[in-house]
Amino acid sequence: MRLTTKGRYAVTAMLDLALHEGRGPISLADISSRQQISLSYLEQLFAKLRRNGLVKSVRGPGGGYQLSRNKAEIFVVQVIDAVNESVDATGCNSKGDCHEGEACLTHHLWCDLSDQIHNFLSGISLEDLVARKDVQAASQRLDKAHFKSIEFERIEATG
Amino acid sequence: MRLTTKGRYAVTAMLDLALHEGRGPISLADISSRQQISLSYLEQLFAKLRRNGLVKSVRGPGGGYQLSRNKAEIFVVQVIDAVNESVDATGCNSKGDCHEGEACLTHHLWCDLSDQIHNFLSGISLEDLVARKDVQAASQRLDKAHFKSIEFERIEATG
DNA sequence: CAAATAATTGACTAAAATAGTCGGCTAATA
DNA sequence: TATTAGCCGACTATTTTAGTCAATTATTTG
Numbered sequence: 001m002r003l004t005t006k007g008r009y010a011v012t013a014m015l016d017l018a019l020h021e022g023r024g025p026i027s028l029a030d031i032s033s034r035q036q037i038s039l040s041y042l043e044q045l046f047a048k049l050r051r052n053g054l055v056k057s058v059r060g061p062g063g064g065y066q067l068s069r070n071k072a073e074i075f076v077v078q079v080i081d082a083v084n085e086s087v088d089a090t091g092c093n094s095k096g097d098c099h100e101g102e103a104c105l106t107h108h109l110w111c112d113l114s115d116q117i118h119n120f121l122s123g124i125s126l127e128d129l130v131a132r133k134d135v136q137a138a139s140q141r142l143d144k145a146h147f148k149s150i151e152f153e154r155i156e157a158t159g
Numbered sequence: 160m161r162l163t164t165k166g167r168y169a170v171t172a173m174l175d176l177a178l179h180e181g182r183g184p185i186s187l188a189d190i191s192s193r194q195q196i197s198l199s200y201l202e203q204l205f206a207k208l209r210r211n212g213l214v215k216s217v218r219g220p221g222g223g224y225q226l227s228r229n230k231a232e233i234f235v236v237q238v239i240d241a242v243n244e245s246v247d248a249t250g251c252n253s254k255g256d257c258h259e260g261e262a263c264l265t266h267h268l269w270c271d272l273s274d275q276i277h278n279f280l281s282g283i284s285l286e287d288l289v290a291r292k293d294v295q296a297a298s299q300r301l302d303k304a305h306f307k308s309i310e311f312e313r314i315e316a317t318g
Numbered sequence: 319c320a321a322a323t324a325a326t327t328g329a330c331t332a333a334a335a336t337a338g339t340c341g342g343c344t345a346a347t348a
Numbered sequence: 349t350a351t352t353a354g355c356c357g358a359c360t361a362t363t364t365t366a367g368t369c370a371a372t373t374a375t376t377t378g
Contacts, residue, residue: 002161003248003272004365012265027324036258041367047326060375061323076268089162099195102300106171108293109235109283113162116279120272134267141261163336186353200338206355219346220352319378326373336363344355 001114007085009037010045014079017055018071018126019139025057025064034146045083052082071130077121087121089113160273166244168196169204173238176214177230177285178298184216184223193305204242211241230289236280246280248272 016031028046032039046065049055054074055065067074077087090110092098098107129135175190187205191198205224208214213233214224226233236246249269251257257266288294 002163002364003269004161005250006365008250008265008269009366011268012263015264025324029324035264038367040369043326044367050326057325058375059323059325059373061377063324063375065325091164091167099297099301100304103293103297104171105174105194105294105297105301106167106288107297108291109170109288110162110167113276113279117272117276120275124268129265129268132267134262135264138258138262138264138266142258142264145259161335165336168337184353188353197338199340202355203338209355216354217346218344218352218354220348222346222353224354321376321378323376324374327371329369329371331368332366334363334365337361339360340358342356345353347352348350 001087001089001117002085003080004085006045006083007080009035009041010049010083010085011076011079013037013042013045014049014054014067014074015126015129015135017065017067018074018130019135021067021071024062025066027064030064030146033149034142048083049079052078054078054082067126071126074126075122076124076126076129077118080121087114087117089117160246160248160276161244162239163244165204165242166239168194168200169208169242170235170238172196172201172204173208173213173226173233174285174288174294176224176226177233177289178294180226180230183221184225186223189223189305192308193301207242208238211237213237213241226285230285233285234281235283235285235288236277239280246273246276248276 012035013031016035017026020026028039028042031037032042046055050057053068056068057063057065080087088094090098090107094111094114096103096107098104171194172190175194176185179185187198187201190196191201205214209216212227215227216222216224239246247253249257249266251266253270253273255262255266257263
């Protein structure tokens, strides 16, 4: 099992979509500037999220991504799975053939740990995250910074 | 955070020590043949386990490794930590400076997950593992196979 | 229609970590 | 003194991470 920036970026980006829902599609450029994630890397991640049916895309100007279903029905564990970061802590994908076709000494321990992590992350939806005080506070900070940078660009362009 | 064969090997090897306690030091060659872990790789792992005070070594013929304290006082989380596999799921080592010096959108989520995993793994001692039915069953299988391979070697050598 | 926007695709890359190997050395013991 | 077994450092192949870059396709707005 592993949890690196890949999975964290994916969850962060999905949460960004959930927070800005209802205002039409959100472009990756917006997410990139708000969450400080490389645009090209986001493209890679969203290809997987789309293939896994978690988001839908709209092309062309004003386009972007939207959640494919209600934010109460999208769980953190699904987002992490979608970008290939398995939550499985065993070395045999829970098959139990880790030691010459049979379970190794510690197989069940890793199964228990996997269950633990899976249960935790599958109990948290994007809606739950949106409702959290710490998320709302962080979101406000990020939106403010994002707005400033857009203003700056506008002024630069206008002269 | 990551949990790969490194951490799994370390816990498996420590559990092997716990299971064969009381019969003097256990050599890495024994653990290697029982648990099917490369001897050279075990040497690397035990260097770290020793530096972290989890095992003590005895050199020379009949030497090997022993647990440095009672198996009820050694917890899975300590073994994993010792071989540098952190159980921390955040990207900032729980410092909260993940986004321009402040907490990122998902910081608290990863903190909660870290706590979850840490609490689980710090609640399981080597003694707990030794007492498990599934561990005892697997251990018997491994010891039997190990004994066979030793017998085979003896017969080969004797002619 | 043209130009701009934004997703889509695929190939490539640097850096780090994993999962080892190999050889030589040191300490203890039978 | 020969053997055993831990100790140490250097080396390596493979995989993954965390991207970059260029080209293409679809959509929409002026």
